[in-house]
Amino acid sequence: MEHQEPAEHSTRDKILIAAATMLGEDPTARLSVRAVAARAGVSTGSLRHFFPTQQELLDTVIEGVFGWAFPGDPIRDTSRPAADRLVACLQQVLATSGTGEQARETWRVTLDAYVAARPSAGSTSTFLALEREGRRRIEQWLTVLTDEGAIPPGDTEQRARFLSTVVDGLSIERALPTDGARLAAEADTLRLAVLGVVHDVPTVSPDTQVG
Amino acid sequence: MEHQEPAEHSTRDKILIAAATMLGEDPTARLSVRAVAARAGVSTGSLRHFFPTQQELLDTVIEGVFGWAFPGDPIRDTSRPAADRLVACLQQVLATSGTGEQARETWRVTLDAYVAARPSAGSTSTFLALEREGRRRIEQWLTVLTDEGAIPPGDTEQRARFLSTVVDGLSIERALPTDGARLAAEADTLRLAVLGVVHDVPTVSPDTQVG
DNA sequence: ACCTGAACACCGTTCAAGT
DNA sequence: ACCTGAACACCGTTCAAGT
Numbered sequence: 001m002e003h004q005e006p007a008e009h010s011t012r013d014k015i016l017i018a019a020a021t022m023l024g025e026d027p028t029a030r031l032s033v034r035a036v037a038a039r040a041g042v043s044t045g046s047l048r049h050f051f052p053t054q055q056e057l058l059d060t061v062i063e064g065v066f067g068w069a070f071p072g073d074p075i076r077d078t079s080r081p082a083a084d085r086l087v088a089c090l091q092q093v094l095a096t097s098g099t100g101e102q103a104r105e106t107w108r109v110t111l112d113a114y115v116a117a118r119p120s121a122g123s124t125s126t127f128l129a130l131e132r133e134g135r136r137r138i139e140q141w142l143t144v145l146t147d148e149g150a151i152p153p154g155d156t157e158q159r160a161r162f163l164s165t166v167v168d169g170l171s172i173e174r175a176l177p178t179d180g181a182r183l184a185a186e187a188d189t190l191r192l193a194v195l196g197v198v199h200d201v202p203t204v205s206p207d208t209q210v211g
Numbered sequence: 212m213e214h215q216e217p218a219e220h221s222t223r224d225k226i227l228i229a230a231a232t233m234l235g236e237d238p239t240a241r242l243s244v245r246a247v248a249a250r251a252g253v254s255t256g257s258l259r260h261f262f263p264t265q266q267e268l269l270d271t272v273i274e275g276v277f278g279w280a281f282p283g284d285p286i287r288d289t290s291r292p293a294a295d296r297l298v299a300c301l302q303q304v305l306a307t308s309g310t311g312e313q314a315r316e317t318w319r320v321t322l323d324a325y326v327a328a329r330p331s332a333g334s335t336s337t338f339l340a341l342e343r344e345g346r347r348r349i350e351q352w353l354t355v356l357t358d359e360g361a362i363p364p365g366d367t368e369q370r371a372r373f374l375s376t377v378v379d380g381l382s383i384e385r386a387l388p389t390d391g392a393r394l395a396a397e398a399d400t401l402r403l404a405v406l407g408v409v410h411d412v413p414t415v416s417p418d419t420q421v422g
Numbered sequence: 423a424c425c426t427g428a429a430c431a432c433c434g435t436t437c438a439a440g441t
Numbered sequence: 442a443c444c445t446g447a448a449c450a451c452c453g454t455t456c457a458a459g460t
Contacts, residue, residue: 011424033453043426045456050424054453104326111322115315115386118266121434121452124388161396162403169380175326177335185372192373196407222443244434254445256437261443265434 012050014040019061023126028113030122031058058129066133075141082150083198087190089141093134093167094174094186103174135160142197151198159197166193223261225251230272238395242269270311273394286352293361294409298401300352304345304378305385305397314385346371353408362409370408377404 009017018040022029029035033054037047051057074080074088097103113119114127138160145151170186220228229251233240240246244265248258262268285291285299308314324334349371356362381397 030452032451034451044453045427046425048454052454101329104329107322107326110387111318111326114388115318115322118264118312118315119388127388128390155399158396158399159403162400165380165384165400166377166404167380168383169376169378172379172383173376176321177325177330177338179339182372185369188366188369189373189376192370192407193377193404194407196403196405241433243432245432255434256446257444259435263435 011040011042011046014042015047015050015057016061016064019057020064023061023065027109028119028123028126030120031061031126032122055129058126059133062129062133066137073141075144078148082145082148083191083194086141086145086194086198087187090138090163090167090190090194091187093137094170094190097171097174099174103171107172107175131164135164138163145198163193163197166190222251222253222257225253226258226261226268227272227275230268231275234272234276239392242272267312274310274313276394286355289359293356293359294402294405297352297356297405297409298398301349301374301378301401301405302398304348305381305401308382308385310385314382318383318386342375346375349374356409374404374408377401 015036019031019036022031022036022039031054033044033047036057037044040047047057051060073092074085077085080088097106113123119127135157139156142151142156142159146153146156166189170189173182226247230242230247233242233247233250242265244255244258247268248255251258258268262271284303285296288296291299308317324330325338330338346368350367353362353367353370357364357367377400381400384393
């Protein structure tokens with residue numbers, strides 16, 4: 001493999017690196033235009049030139065952070081049933097929570113930042129951006145399965161939100177005390193969750209149907 | 212029942228009513244100090260006097276919105292669809308988590324006890340007992356609906372575990388930062404969860420059907 | 423095309439001053 | 442105790458002006 005000298009970072013890269021560094025140093029950091037621009041050594045106007053909106057900057061940074069996590073996902077392995085593949089993808093997400101002491105540490109950090117004290121407005125928006133990115137990932141999986149016809153068309157955003165909540169629940173339960181049965185139950189729970197999303201049969205009787 | 216003249220709303224009430232109205236008109240509305248104060252016809256300083264922090268105002272308003280909901284256990288109210296009843300019961304469970312500062316306090320206590328340090332064997336068994344009791348309650352609801360024929364026979368314990376996880380997920384999300392959309396999404400998420408439990412149509416192709 | 427920095431219209435919070 | 446409104450230190454976005 002060849003090695004390349006860094007030469008000179010582009011302004012855009014400097015901005016992204018500054019923002020990512022700040023996030024690394026403090027996950028609750030508020031990535032304001034002025035703070036990031038100063039850290040990157042560029043003007044706010046320059047930052048705006050590459051990232052016309054603060055949301056775009058945040059999304060780009062967080063997308064990058066998420067990107068380093070999952071290499072291949074099994075969503076397009078059509079030799080397996082759609083539900084199985086979706087379960088496998090969610091298991092990958094859940095795997096980042098770790099287990100036992102690692103799971104506790106993960107939640108300790110999160111809760112120190114957001115629950116122990118009332119979070120600042122800045123750290124809140126960072127958290128929401130992270131959360132949104134996680135949902136976006138699930139939405140992509142759902143879209144793949146919908147295109148396949150494995151999932152009936154419907155509100156993808158809402159379904160992603162639901163699955164995201166299930167993963168949150170399993171994740172916090174990993175950090176709490178547990179008996180032996182719980183670990184085995186995880187896969188079943190994910191299967192039931194996916195069932196809520198995959199099937200398309202109305203459960204209400206036709207005459208009580210909502211308009 | 213007696214009727215009472217509104218007489219005069221207190222300043223505090225005027226503020227809450229203004230904020231709730233704005234939220235009703237537009238769930239994504241930004242409830243800024245100045246906007247709410249103007250709508251209520253009071254000064255920003257006066258608003259701050261009753262709600263020292265913007266977060267406190269928001270929490271109080273949202274708590275109120277959540278509050279107007281559940282008196283008794285609706286599981287046997289056969290005039291409603293089974294799925295609706297189960298959703299209502301789960302909303303009751305979720306309601307005990309509280310919202311805003313109360314939700315944070317609930318989780319703070321739980322996590323201090325079980326996550327901050329590795330818990331003792333004694334506290335662990337207490338926790339597990341509480342958890343088991345919560346699941347048992349959900350199992351009873353599921354049994355009622357199964358007896359009715361509204362839910363196909365199946366592993367009730369597993370289903371209760373799943374629903375319990377969903378409630379856990381929603382509960383921890385109540386303690387974490389949130390945008391306005393989450394409130395509306397809670398009911399939808401519970402509905403999707405119940406969907407995973409209520410329907411009885413196999414999602415696998417008939418030839419792979421379980422006997 | 424890239425970059426600057428001032429200007430604009432906001433924001434949440436604080437606080438001296440009134441009643 | 443309740444209420445006012447100015448002031449402070451921020452924020453995201455816009456934009457004329459430079460290179």
